[in-house]
Amino acid sequence: MLDFTPVATTIVDKLAAIVGKENVSTGESELDLHSHDQSFHEPHRAEVIVWANNAQEVADVLKLAHNKHIPVTPWGVGSSLEGNPIPIHGGILLSLRNMNHVIDVHADDFQVTVQPGKPYKDMNKDLSKHGLFFPPDPGANATIGGMLANNAAGIRTVKYGASKDNVLALQVALADGRLIRTGSRSIKQSAGYNLTQVFVGSEGTLGIITEATLKLSPVPEYSSTMIAAFETVEVAIEAVVLIKGSGVDVAALEFLDTPASQTLASRGLDIEPSPTLLMEVHNAHAESQEADVATVREICDELDAASFIAIVDHTQAQAIWHARHQAYETLIRAFPDMKFHVMDVAVPLSKYPEIVAFARQEIANAGTMAFLIGHAGDGNIHVTIPWKDADSLAKVKAMNSAIVHKALALDGTATGEHGVGIGKAPYMPDEHGTGLDVMRQLKNMLDPHGILNPGKIFPAD
Amino acid sequence: MLDFTPVATTIVDKLAAIVGKENVSTGESELDLHSHDQSFHEPHRAEVIVWANNAQEVADVLKLAHNKHIPVTPWGVGSSLEGNPIPIHGGILLSLRNMNHVIDVHADDFQVTVQPGKPYKDMNKDLSKHGLFFPPDPGANATIGGMLANNAAGIRTVKYGASKDNVLALQVALADGRLIRTGSRSIKQSAGYNLTQVFVGSEGTLGIITEATLKLSPVPEYSSTMIAAFETVEVAIEAVVLIKGSGVDVAALEFLDTPASQTLASRGLDIEPSPTLLMEVHNAHAESQEADVATVREICDELDAASFIAIVDHTQAQAIWHARHQAYETLIRAFPDMKFHVMDVAVPLSKYPEIVAFARQEIANAGTMAFLIGHAGDGNIHVTIPWKDADSLAKVKAMNSAIVHKALALDGTATGEHGVGIGKAPYMPDEHGTGLDVMRQLKNMLDPHGILNPGKIFPAD
Structure with a gap:
């Protein structure tokens, strides 16, 4: 049972002494702004908002909180989808917003050293003059710290990997105020335990990332x-498996079902309202580009795709991917009186047809509206279901549970990219078995007073 | 200070009760066979050799050893290069040799589930009928368990990653006898702490891998x-940096200095005795293959390469890579009265010219023979120096220390692929700073009695 100390005025003063008076707030509007992310999870206010300016300040805030038993929840921009940064136990909300600088671009090494509060789209804009980019793209303009903490992934993960696959070194502030460095700038590293990957994906529950390379x-x-439309979901999914097996190293391989494509079409994206694949290939030469497109086209033709178009015009292509990235926001705007529950189970690719069929059956049984949008090339599917009251939310939660358990039965995971946060915590015992005990040991080792983002990842006792 | 219990006859009997009498030996020849790896480190005998047959037996042996405070050192085939599996504190040598089965080939998912004692070359032979392979290739026919435990890498890591980048799930036996599973068969995983990467690269000091997907x-x-010969080392290294920057996704980019190429040439490899790059590209289409080769050739031409040849004949190409893989054995055979010290520092690519120049200067200052062979595309260099007596070994160790500290100063690492084992342990405080304290905490958490492969990774107190 967690037992925390309320944030008294004396604590607020101590925090102000660390970060400066202007970087501490107990104002209601700030507390509200930092009480929710993009998910359906219930908002909860922290007791005080603190904006740290550098790694040492983060460490000093943690040391204070550790000694006084006060919760600390780190905050990027609140773009997460599973309640990951909601300060459900109150305490200190530690915003990394001010730590948003690119420290060093190592262009010749294809590396950047950056502070955690930098939004990745802004960083990629800065990097474009070097002809480089950080490929994981969750869609929303998440911060680097948030992406690493949640091991965020996205549309181009099928080729370039998730956040965890694109990080070499970290600086991390530990609960007790120690500042450590992990990894190095060498691509190859075999020098002891992989502490970098201990902190990546730990959702701020083991330490706070203060710098990343x-x-x-x-x-x-x-x-x-490329955009291909198919007669049925089954054939579209068959195309996914064949394209992945063809040896073409696709840079994006996205699936939309008819309701999803219909919604995107109604908002200006020039696609058919049918099961659709959105695809991209990245190449070093025109010849290999043509060969890749030809292979994908051939597979789609053989499966009698209703349509297939290839687009090389950059502006036109960008508009398509912008529309795909905005899919969630588009749904929200299309159904202004509804809230949305987004699942992100992932399974081995050979099981993708089965998880999609299962989700469709669940949706049919429930008689609910639903949108299937998936990073199909990775076996990742977002079952997105609108709801508006306690009854319909209960129904969606039951479907979520059934779909998660099906994914686990198919050797998959409850969460491919959104992280555990609040919503997936109940499934962790089934996903990890006794491995979860080791995760708890790790948590207790690095955060003995349980101050770091309490209430996340582990189910309540 | 480690305090272990000697292996009494009663313990040998208990071990026999777990794994069967025929799978326990205290015979001198077995103790000798398992007393050394491929490195120069001094051999040391265990007290008993145990061959486990399944995960539960591994767990049961650990539980016994944990309760009785007896060291356990896991063993694959002893092909490591840093003393990693030498049982320097005696105790139990736990061989995984009998656990050498492929459990399941998930061909449609490009995955295999395998036991740790399976040698990777044998596994790749089994997998070839599915058109698949496990890409990290350290050269020697290491076991999968050994490769994962050391995070082994090799010639094709520049394109496909190291062992750590090619593992999805593990079963691990913990020191106290618990058996846990980590990860899943989903490519995307964001469900809590990355325990898989806690054990990969931990050199059997945190747990013993009993199964891997x-x-x-x-x-x-x-x-x-492709083989390109250059006038000077500097120009060859310049070519490495340009080729990496060209966007061509090379599958191998290896550097040999003149002494190294000379030795390989004298043993039948048809190359010039000069600074040489050995390269490979892997392509899905003939068109992209031609374009990649043309780009590499152009870079080499612009740098006035003395020669450039491209080989598409599979048998001829295999002979070249076989010779490269055998380079270490070739050196040993070419200098039968010498032993060899192999370094494996790695640095960011932009620092590769600097580390190579530094190593050459050290070699010149010492007036010693030396061979530079490197996975240049990854910034990894093997400085290989023959020695034959205590004096020359002391000289080599001093050079090793200087080169490691230079690599660290260049934001690199003491070890890119051989692991820490015995030889790199003294450099871990300099490489990790206070991060090493967290590694010690992790070690104490998972192995409170310090029985797992004691004397490795951490410098002696």
Whole structure:
């Protein structure tokens, strides 16, 4: 049972002494702004908002909180989808907003060293003059710290990997106020335990990332976007498996079902309202681009795709991917009186047809509206279901539970990219078995008073 | 200070009760066979050799050893290069040799589930009928368990990653006898702490891997090997940096200095005795293969390479890579009265010219023979120096220390792929700073009696 100390005025004064008076607030509007993320999870206020300016301040705030038994929840921009940064036990909300600088661009090494509060789209804009980019793209303009803490992934993960695959070194502030460095700028590292990966994906429950050195990729010389429409979901999914097996190293392989494509079409995206694949290939040469597009086209033709178009015009392609990235926001705007529950189970690719069929059956049984949007190339599917009251939310939660358990039965995971946060915590015992005990040991080792983002990842006792 | 219990006859009987009498030996020849790896480190005998047959037996042996405070050192085939499996505190040598089965090939998912004692070359032979392979290739026919425990890497890591980048799930026996599973078969995983990466690279000091699910890659449709010879080391290294920056996704980018190429040439490899790059590209289409080779050739031409040849004949290419893989054995045979000290520092690519120049200067200052062989595309260099007596070994160790500290000063690492074992342990405080304290905490958490592969990774107190 967690037992925390309320944030008294004396604590607020101590915090102000660390970060400066202007970087501490107990104002209601600030507390409200930092009480919710993009998910359906119930908002909860912290007791005080603190904006740290550097790694030492983060460490000093943690040391104080550790000694006084006060919760600390780190905050990027609140773009997460599973309640990950909601300060459900109150205490200190530690915003990394002011730590938003690119420290060093190592262009010749395809690396950047950056502070955690930097939004990744802004960083990629800065990096474009070097012809480089950080490839994981969750869609929303998440911060680097948030992306690493949640091991965020996205549309281009199928080629470039998730956040965890694109990080070399970290600086981390521990609960007790120690500042450590993990990893190095060497691509190859076999020097002891992989502490970098202990903190990546730990959702701020083991330490707070205060600096990161990331692997970058060259902006591809050639890029081609493809859209294929199919008669049925089954055939579209068959195409996914064949394209992945063809040896073409697709840079994006996204699936939309008819309701999802319909909604995007109604908002200006020029696609058919049918099961659709959005694809991209990145190439170093025009010849390989043409060969890749030809292979994908051939597979789609053989499966009698209703349509197939390849787009090389950059502006037109960008508009398509912008629309895909905005899919969630588009749904929200299309159904202004509804809230949305987004699942992100992931399974081995060969099981993708089965999880999609299962989700469709659940949706049919429940008689609910639903949108299937998936990073199909990774076996990741977002079952997105609108709800508006306690009854419909209960129904969605039951479907969520059934779909998560099906994914686990298929050797998959409850969460491919959104992290555990609040909503997936109940499934962790089933996903990890006795491995969860080791995770608890790790948590107790690094955060003995349980101050770091309490209430996340582990189910309540 | 470690305090262990000697292995009494009663313990040998208990071990026999777990694994069967025929799987326990205290015979001198077995103790000798398991007393050394491929490195120069001094051999040391265990007190008893145990061959486990399944995960539960591994767990039961650990539980016994944990309760009785007896060291346990896991053993694959002893192909490591840093003393990693030498049982320097005696106790139990736990061989995984009998656990050498492929459990399941998930061909459609490009995955295999395998036992730790399976040698990777044998596994890749089994997988070839599925058109798949496990890409990290350290050269020697290491076991999967050994590769994962040391985070081994090799010639094709520049494209496909190290062992750590090609593993999805593990079963691990913990010191106290618990058996846990980590990860899942989903490519995307954001469900809590990354325990898989806690154990990968931990050199058997945190737990013993009893099963692994690995990512595989399709055997490339097109493959081309290239050999370029240069006038000077500096120009060869310049070519490495340009080729890496060109966007060509090389599958191998290896550097040999003149002494190294000379030795390989004298043993039948048809190359010039000069600074040489051995390269490979893997492609899905003939068109992209041609374009990649053309780009590499152009860079080498612009740098006035003394020669450039591209080889598409599979047998001829295999002979070249076989010779490269055998380089270490070739050196040993070429200098039968010498032993060899192999370094494996790695640095960011932009610092590669600097570390190579530094190593050459050290070699010149010492007036010693030396061979530079490197996974240049990864910034990894093997400085290989023969020695034959205490005096020359002391000289080599001093050079090793200087080169490691230079690599650290260049934001690199003491070890890119051989692991810490015995030889790199003294450098861990300099490489990790206070991060090493967290590694010690992790060690104490999972192995409170310090029985697992004691004397490795951490410098002696």
